Amino acid sequence: MFSKKFLLLLNFPSLFFAQEKMLSADFDGDHIKDKVYLDSNNGAVVYQLSSQKFKKISSNQFEDSGEIFFDQSKNGFKVKLNQMRAGYVYQFRYEKEIGKMRLIGMERYEFGPANNDGSGESSVNLLTNTYIGEWNYFDNKKTKLIKIPTIKKKMVLPKAYFDNLGNVFSTYIDKDTSYYLAEKKRLYKE
Known part of the structure; x- marks a missing residue:
């Protein structure tokens, strides 16, 4: 009986993991619904705000591999990119003063290779410049996965907006990776 239920889950994953396209x-904040979506014509992520007469604002800077989903957040929206063994999240909030969607946070996760070395997740809050990393490494001597104590650091990145993200995400990944490698080196002596 267990195996039949398990097979049903494998055959119909979309029933249990549906997310918004x-x-x-x-x-x-004008009490009129706005929208964010994937433009099927060019593959760009687009948002349209009622306060801007639904003008299309697009960003071609999101990775084109994997699946893209959208979630509502407290003051804006999240763009989620899921790949085979990794994923990323960009969180945006409307800044009324300049009339743009500002990038206010990023998250990422990785499963790593088969032994899960380098697996974990991290996030950065761009409003408070707070970075938190929850990572693991594989200890070859003990042949087991070891959780690294939570890494909390200050991470200052430049302001970025939906229509011009620049290299802010790659800078985040570079700093995130260096924090992980420094902790792994400190804890793991081969």
């Missing part, structure tokens, strides 16, 4: 909510 288009999101409609009030992002700019």
